[in-house]
Amino acid sequence: MTSWRQILDAVDALEVGQYDDALVAAMQARGGAREAIRFHVPTFKSFASSELEPRGSGAWPAVSVTGGACKLQCDHCRAKILEPMLPAPTPAALWRVVNEAIERGAHGMLLTGGSNHRDEVEYGAFYPTIRRIKDAFPAFRIAMHTALVTRETAGRIAASGVDAAMLDIIGAQDTVQQVYHLRRPVADFERSLQYLTETRLRVVPHIVVGLHYGRLLGEWAALEIVARHRPAALVLVVVMPFYAPAHRAFAIPPAREVGRVFLAARERLPGLPLLLGCARPPGRVKVEIDAYAVMAGLNGIAHPSDGTVELAVRLGREVRVSPACCSIAIDDALLGLAPDNGAAVDVADFLRRERARPRAVGALARIPVVAG
Amino acid sequence: MAAVKNCNLPDDLYYNVENNVWARREADGTVTVGMTAYACALAGEIVAYTPKKVGRAVDLNKSLATVESGKWVGPVKAPVGGEVIAVNDALAGNAKGINADPYGAGWLIKVKPANWDADSASLVTGSGVRPAFEAKMQADGFAGCP
Numbered sequence A: 001m002t003s004w005r006q007i008l009d010a011v012d013a014l015e016v017g018q019y020d021d022a023l024v025a026a027m028q029a030r031g032g033a034r035e036a037i038r039f040h041v042p043t044f045k046s047f048a049s050s051e052l053e054p055r056g057s058g059a060w061p062a063v064s065v066t067g068g069a070c071k072l073q074c075d076h077c078r079a080k081i082l083e084p085m086l087p088a089p090t091p092a093a094l095w096r097v098v099n100e101a102i103e104r105g106a107h108g109m110l111l112t113g114g115s116n117h118r119d120e121v122e123y124g125a126f127y128p129t130i131r132r133i134k135d136a137f138p139a140f141r142i143a144m145h146t147a148l149v150t151r152e153t154a155g156r157i158a159a160s161g162v163d164a165a166m167l168d169i170i171g172a173q174d175t176v177q178q179v180y181h182l183r184r185p186v187a188d189f190e191r192s193l194q195y196l197t198e199t200r201l202r203v204v205p206h207i208v209v210g211l212h213y214g215r216l217l218g219e220w221a222a223l224e225i226v227a228r229h230r231p232a233a234l235v236l237v238v239v240m241p242f243y244a245p246a247h248r249a250f251a252i253p254p255a256r257e258v259g260r261v262f263l264a265a266r267e268r269l270p271g272l273p274l275l276l277g278c279a280r281p282p283g284r285v286k287v288e289i290d291a292y293a294v295m296a297g298l299n300g301i302a303h304p305s306d307g308t309v310e311l312a313v314r315l316g317r318e319v320r321v322s323p324a325c326c327s328i329a330i331d332d333a334l335l336g337l338a339p340d341n342g343a344a345v346d347v348a349d350f351l352r353r354e355r356a357r358p359r360a361v362g363a364l365a366r367i368p369v370v371a372g
Numbered sequence B: 001m002a003a004v005k006n007c008n009l010p011d012d013l014y015y016n017v018e019n020n021v022w023a024r025r026e027a028d029g030t031v032t033v034g035m036t037a038y039a040c041a042l043a044g045e046i047v048a049y050t051p052k053k054v055g056r057a058v059d060l061n062k063s064l065a066t067v068e069s070g071k072w073v074g075p076v077k078a079p080v081g082g083e084v085i086a087v088n089d090a091l092a093g094n095a096k097g098i099n100a101d102p103y104g105a106g107w108l109i110k111v112k113p114a115n116w117d118a119d120s121a122s123l124v125t126g127s128g129v130r131p132a133f134e135a136k137m138q139a140d141g142f143a144g145c146p
Helices: A004-010 A021-029 A091-103 A124-136 A151-160 A173-178 A186-197 A219-229 A255-268 A284-296 A308-314 A326-335 A347-356 B037-043 B116-120 B126-140
Strands: A037-040 A062-064 A108-112 A141-145 A164-166 A206-209 A234-238 A274-276 A300-302 A319-322 B002-004 B007-009 B014-016 B021-025 B031-035 B046-051 B063-069 B072-077 B082-087 B109-113
Touching: A004 A021, A004 A284, A004 A308, A021 A255, A021 A284, A037 A308, A062 A091, A091 A124, A124 A141, A124 A151, A151 A186, A173 A186, A186 A219, A206 A219, A206 A255, A219 A255, A234 A255, A255 A274, A255 A284, A274 A284, A284 A300, A284 A308, A284 B046, A308 A319, B002 B126, B007 B037, B007 B126, B014 B126, B021 B116, B031 B037, B037 B126, B063 B109
Parallel strands: A037 A300, A037 A319, A062 A108, A108 A141, A141 A164, A206 A234, A234 A274, A274 A300
Antiparallel strands: B002 B007, B014 B021, B021 B031, B031 B109, B046 B063, B063 B072, B082 B109
16 A cells, blocks of 8 residues: 555645645645545635636625724734635725726625724624625625624624634634734633524634644634534634734644644544635745645635645546635535535546656656555 | 836846746746736736746746736736746735836746746846837826836
8 A cells, every 4th residue: 555655745736835744744644535525726815726726706706795904903813814805895895895806707706895893893883795795696606704693693694694604713712812912812712603603604613733833722722613513614724923913922823733733623523624714824834834724624725835736636536626715615515505615626637647757767757646 | 217107117138928928047046937017017916926837848838827906806917938946935925016126036936947048038128128118108008107
């Protein structure tokens, strides 16, 4: 039996990374990642790799109801993530932005905004417009970043027609207070998840790995919170350290630590779709993180690094590619809805091309590309 | 030096216009490769640079590095095929150096070309640079370099 370490080493594009042999072996010992995997290329960001073609821009825009404004100013973000989004600071602007996006071919949007000091996004005035959008364009999918909610707010979100609700789950009080500058208990994150999952909404919580200044702290507690409420899926992302102020600097979490969280999530949440979302630090560490995500058995990866698709194929996983936001698409697939079931990668063709490609000369050069 | 929409495009370099990359043949026959100022402007501030390893073969028009900015991630495609003989270690912790000096300190990779004469025949240089990029920028709807 070929070891996964050998398979890893045979993927040229992954050789820029360094991998923990024990962790790779543990992932293989878990029984292997055999389920289908879906690679998402949402257009929040222009994306191309050697393995996946660029998609038309604008299919899944990100829209902010506060423009670039956020009162929370968390240390890892400081509202920078909002800057490139389409601003829709009034209900009328939201209606116009959505209509223009649909004219350009949008299939759906990520709807978000900056928070108030209580980590709530104030959508109040927007609910009638969201309802109007869903009534006028039923096929237009809306994934909303809800932030923290009350039971009443969760009900209003559900009644507005939103398809998927997303919120970050934080498991450590120190992180809530120090990184988010927020005076609310961890229990409020769990309550919000509970209120959302009590509605008809498809709830897709996010856990930001390394949120405590690049260290792991509340990730396991956050996994326990998610396990208690069984949402539709869980998105894991990795903190991006670039926006932090110098006096509150973030480390880049080591990929092997992130990989351990992936494996723990897979073991703690069997059967729950696990997705690696768009946000993670770029460069070599991203290549390593993505490889661990495939081996740990995550079900989807957004904006995969070069070599990730080949690794999935070599591990025998069915591969599909989707232009949609992973929080929406995975649930559609699970529920048998078909607006975007993803395009299947022609594995036979992929293998033919890989086999034909000249490879490095050396001990690893003759490891075959396998499927199944 | 050609300048199109405020983007510097030295006309002594060889360009694959579609892929927005340049190549410069050095005196020893090796080829230095980088992104154009136009490509840098499209990408915005670059935050990561992940090149292929030294010693690896790179095929014509295939990825020689992955580059990522806040709004873009993608492969930089090789204007010539050959063997990677050097990568720019100075960019490892300072990828925005690509934006700062795309034709100098921000070079991406050095290649020992497999067949310079054949590969360079399809590249644009000299007086062809300006019209080729004018046409591309027009087609892309590009407003101009900052």
